[in-house]
Amino acid sequence: MMTDLNEDFSNENITVIFVLGGPGSGKSTQSTKIAQQFGFTHFSTGDLLREESKSGSEDSVMIQKTMEKGEHVPSTFVIKLLQRAMKESGKNFFLIDGFPRNLENLDAFSTLVGIEPKFVLYLYCSEEVMMQRLLKRNQGRNDDNIATITKRFEASKSVYPVIQFYHSIKKLHMIDAEKSVDEVFEDINTICHHWTNDSVKLIAPVAMNFNTIFHHGMNDSAKVVTTPHHDLG
Ligand SMILES: Nc1ncnc2c1ncn2[C@@H]1O[C@H](COP(=O)(O)OP(=O)(O)O)[C@@H](O)[C@H]1O
Numbered sequence: 001m002m003t004d005l006n007e008d009f010s011n012e013n014i015t016v017i018f019v020l021g022g023p024g025s026g027k028s029t030q031s032t033k034i035a036q037q038f039g040f041t042h043f044s045t046g047d048l049l050r051e052e053s054k055s056g057s058e059d060s061v062m063i064q065k066t067m068e069k070g071e072h073v074p075s076t077f078v079i080k081l082l083q084r085a086m087k088e089s090g091k092n093f094f095l096i097d098g099f100p101r102n103l104e105n106l107d108a109f110s111t112l113v114g115i116e117p118k119f120v121l122y123l124y125c126s127e128e129v130m131m132q133r134l135l136k137r138n139q140g141r142n143d144d145n146i147a148t149i150t151k152r153f154e155a156s157k158s159v160y161p162v163i164q165f166y167h168s169i170k171k172l173h174m175i176d177a178e179k180s181v182d183e184v185f186e187d188i189n190t191i192c193h194h195w196t197n198d199s200v201k202l203i204a205p206v207a208m209n210f211n212t213i214f215h216h217g218m219n220d221s222a223k224v225v226t227t228p229h230h231d232l233g
């Protein structure tokens with residue numbers, strides 16, 4: 001059990017993993033399954049923002065408008081919600097879904113929360129497949145329309161330097177998220193099992209060849225190497 005989540009969260013007993021991927025790649029679907037299987041407390045920053053946008057709080061209108069435009073909510077707001085949720089859960093084993101989306105998110109989390117992820121999953125899926133999935137998602141989300149999805153795809157490219165960074169420090173696992181839900185989960189299961197056996201740090205990213213996907217599957221901005229100022233290793 002978590003003992004003390006102090007103001008800056010710099011608590012060594014807290015474990016965090018990040019699950020990243022484009023809109024509709026299956027983050028929420030897979031995160032729910034991983035959390036259930038391995039006992040993580042699952043927080044989706046998108047869900048936290050959607051809840052906050054309906055709360056009538058002073059930030060809610062800004063959050064709602066930003067999400068409607070398919071843009072990213074500033075890091076400080078997202079982290080405030082995440083910190084509150086983590087603290088209130090009383091737990092210490094977290095799966096964070098949909099965050100960090102850019103280097104600024106990553107830096108802010110490191111500075112304000114002070115916890116580095118044990119490992120990071122990136123669900124890789126083509127825009128064609130993600131578009132089809134999102135248009136069928138049917139969860140009443142007002143950002144699941146072609147115009148906003150297109151903007152979200154554009155905004156989601158800011159995650160490339162983040163995954164490049166986690167790749168460079170050997171924390172990244174690329175997952176082929178175009179397979180069926182069960183097949184994707186099987187690949188993730190293997191990675192999580194390795195990790196629970198404390199050997200994940202020794203194995204290379206297993207599910208996909210990072211270079212193949214990173215250099216051929218993404219647009220040119222993916223090739224820009226940007227590393228946060230400090231070593232998060
Ligand atoms: N591997 C998959 N194959 C087919 N459909 C999927 C798969 N994973 C998720 N879906 C469906 O695609 C939609 C988007 O998945 P979701 O988990 O909500 O994505 P994200 O959280 O990344 O936006 C949902 O309707 C979900 O049921």
Ligand SMILES: O=c1ccn([C@@H]2O[C@H](COP(=O)(O)OP(=O)(O)O)[C@@H](O)[C@H]2O)c(=O)[nH]1
Nearest residue numbers: 023024045046047067070071072073098099
């Ligand atoms: O850390 C986050 C998570 C979500 N969002 C906003 O919430 C929307 C929906 O995010 P979610 O993860 O729910 O869905 P996705 O677009 O990844 O399928 C995004 O388009 C952003 O506007 C954000 O700004 N920061």
